[in-house]
Amino acid sequence: MQRFLPTFLLVIALIAAWQLLHLAIGAGALTSPWMTLTHLISMMGTVELWANVGETAKAFAYAMSLALVGGIVLGVLLGVNRLAGAVAEPILLNLYAIPKVTLYPLVLLCFGLGLSSKVAFGVMHGMIPILLFTMNAIRQMRPVYLRTAGTLRLTPVQSLFHVLLPAILPEIVAGVRLGFALTLLGVLIGEMFASQRGLGYMAVNAMGLGDIPTIMAVALLLTVIAVTCNSLMLMLDKKLQHR
Amino acid sequence: MNIESVLRSLLVAAFIGLIEWLCRTHVIPPMVLIPPSQMLMHLLSLVSTGQYSQDILFSFGNIVVSAFVAIISGFFIGLAVHSMPRFRAALEPLLASYYAVPTFIFYPVFIVVFGVGHGSIIAIAVLLAIVAMITATLTGLDRIPNVLRKSAAVMRMSRLQTAWRIQLPAALPYLFGGVKLAVAYSFIGVIASEFILSGSGIGYAIAFAYNNFESDNMYALMLLVLISVTLINAALNFFDRRLQARRQR
Numbered sequence: 398m399q400r401f402l403p404t405f406l407l408v409i410a411l412i413a414a415w416q417l418l419h420l421a422i423g424a425g426a427l428t429s430p431w432m433t434l435t436h437l438i439s440m441m442g443t444v445e446l447w448a449n450v451g452e453t454a455k456a457f458a459y460a461m462s463l464a465l466v467g468g469i470v471l472g473v474l475l476g477v478n479r480l481a482g483a484v485a486e487p488i489l490l491n492l493y494a495i496p497k498v499t500l501y502p503l504v505l506l507c508f509g510l511g512l513s514s515k516v517a518f519g520v521m522h523g524m525i526p527i528l529l530f531t532m533n534a535i536r537q538m539r540p541v542y543l544r545t546a547g548t549l550r551l552t553p554v555q556s557l558f559h560v561l562l563p564a565i566l567p568e569i570v571a572g573v574r575l576g577f578a579l580t581l582l583g584v585l586i587g588e589m590f591a592s593q594r595g596l597g598y599m600a601v602n603a604m605g606l607g608d609i610p611t612i613m614a615v616a617l618l619l620t621v622i623a624v625t626c627n628s629l630m631l632m633l634d635k636k637l638q639h640r
Numbered sequence: 641m642n643i644e645s646v647l648r649s650l651l652v653a654a655f656i657g658l659i660e661w662l663c664r665t666h667v668i669p670p671m672v673l674i675p676p677s678q679m680l681m682h683l684l685s686l687v688s689t690g691q692y693s694q695d696i697l698f699s700f701g702n703i704v705v706s707a708f709v710a711i712i713s714g715f716f717i718g719l720a721v722h723s724m725p726r727f728r729a730a731l732e733p734l735l736a737s738y739y740a741v742p743t744f745i746f747y748p749v750f751i752v753v754f755g756v757g758h759g760s761i762i763a764i765a766v767l768l769a770i771v772a773m774i775t776a777t778l779t780g781l782d783r784i785p786n787v788l789r790k791s792a793a794v795m796r797m798s799r800l801q802t803a804w805r806i807q808l809p810a811a812l813p814y815l816f817g818g819v820k821l822a823v824a825y826s827f828i829g830v831i832a833s834e835f836i837l838s839g840s841g842i843g844y845a846i847a848f849a850y851n852n853f854e855s856d857n858m859y860a861l862m863l864l865v866l867i868s869v870t871l872i873n874a875a876l877n878f879f880d881r882r883l884q885a886r887r888q889r
Binding site for chain 2: 406407495503589609612615619
């Protein structure tokens with residue numbers, strides 16, 4: 398626990414800075430930490446919040462599983478085939494750097510309003526980092542592993558599950574950590590534009606109404622969820638690296 | 641030109657050709673997507689008539705300003721944090737979780753603070769980009785060989801001189817990775833904020849065209865974003881490769 402004390406103090410300092418900012422610019426612009434927390438707790442008593450959380454969680458679960466499966470499968474394929482990987486990598490890096498919000502009209506036209514376009518947005522954001530991490534992990538894997546698999550006459554499927562995936566697991570976890578954050582961002586952005594439900598819609602609706610307490614409460618909730626999940630994956634990551 | 645670039649160009653060309661063909665044969669209805677050639681022609685006519693010059697200048701001005709602010713302040717914050725190991729140990733878990741937080745949620749707060757316009761857009765883009773630069777600076781400084789630091793001490797360089805003459809050049813290849821990310825994030829931050837709430841800019845213009853069913857304007861502007869991101873990326877990658885080559889020597 399000694400290790401986390403400085404971080405804990407820093408978080409306290411950040412909350413103090415938030416409070417000072419609140420005092421400087423007034424409650425109309427930024428609610429205080431305490432007000433935000435009480436507002437969040439009172440919102441947690443309503444059915445509305447949980448319905449929205451459920452919608453976001455559902456879209457996120459679909460998007461994350463698609464991004465994970467698609468990213469790992471394509472990453473393995475592109476990693477094993479060197480030429481295909483070399484051809485695809487700059488294209489993928491470029492796709493990663495595009496502000497994907499720009500493409501939202503296209504996504505809306507293809508998938509319509511609702512769940513499917515939210516999921517598509519999430520996958521668009523989250524799949525490429527997972528793919529790139531997986532591909533690079535396979536490329537940097539020690540070649541002796543694959544040669545051993547060849548010597549043991551493993552079928553491609555066997556060598557995938559018994560050699561490739563275990564060997565690149567730490568990098569996959571690192572990729573998933575990044576992909577997780579981006580998928581969540583993608584789903585939220587999708588909800589902001591293409592939905593009538595979910596936390597993103599709640600935030601954008603509150604933006605339209607100028608309802609700062611609700612925005613801050615949703616932001617606090619999302620920050621806590623995101624940071625908690627990220628820290629858990631970071632711990633898993635560290636554990637795998639030390640194997 | 642090596643085989644990979646030839647194949648890559650062929651692949652991209654084939655993809656664009658396929659879309660063009662699908663649009664021309666109306667497999668994809670013109671309501672959904674207009675042919676890429678038409679997008680390009682419309683983009684050229686928009687640029688020549690100057691219909692959107694204001695918006696384009698607004699967005700690119702914001703991107704340039706926020707990328708510069710993020711890169712320069714990120715570098716100096718990175719330097720400062722690096723010289724305080726205890727503070728750094730406390731900060732590092734927060735930096736690792738930073739990109740998990742959907743920063744756009746805080747955009748309304750910035751609007752109240754800075755008003756609608758340049759200020760709030762630049763603020764959100766800087767917020768998005770700066771941490772990538774800080775992280776890259778920390779990594780870069782970690783990788784500086786100890787002997788360089790010692791030579792600086794031997795030559796009795798001041799803190800500022802060491803930063804400018806030793807640390808900056810030695811960490812440059814790593815810093816450039818941060819620069820690339822910071823530019824990409826500034827781009828994303830600016831365009832996305834304009835989408836959410838703004839009265840001008842490319843993002844706003846695309847959203848406006850979409851809401852008014854002006855699909856030719858919309859696709860032309862989307863193409864503009866795609867082309868500019870690709871060109872900027874290509875330029876940055878070119879410099880990156882030269883820096884990496886210098887490190888190899």
